[in-house]
């Protein structure tokens with residue numbers, strides 16, 4: 885009686901749904917953090933005020949074309 889309908893059907897179904905939901909949540913939360921390769925970002929130099937657009941790959945900071953100061957993108 886203990887391994888009736890609940891044990892043979894509901895438990896495996898619930899476990900499978902739990903794994904699927906877990907994987908979906910895991911990859912769903914990871915996806916927005918993944919860095920886009922070769923995206924064009926806008927930079928603003930803190931030193932000379934130069935605004936410039938540059939291709940960013942693995943590196944997140946790109947030197948200013950006017951003074952060489954390393955800056956982070958203001959818009960991604």
Ligand SMILES: [Zn+2]
Pocket residue numbers: 929930931932933934948949950951952953
């Ligand atoms: Zn600069």
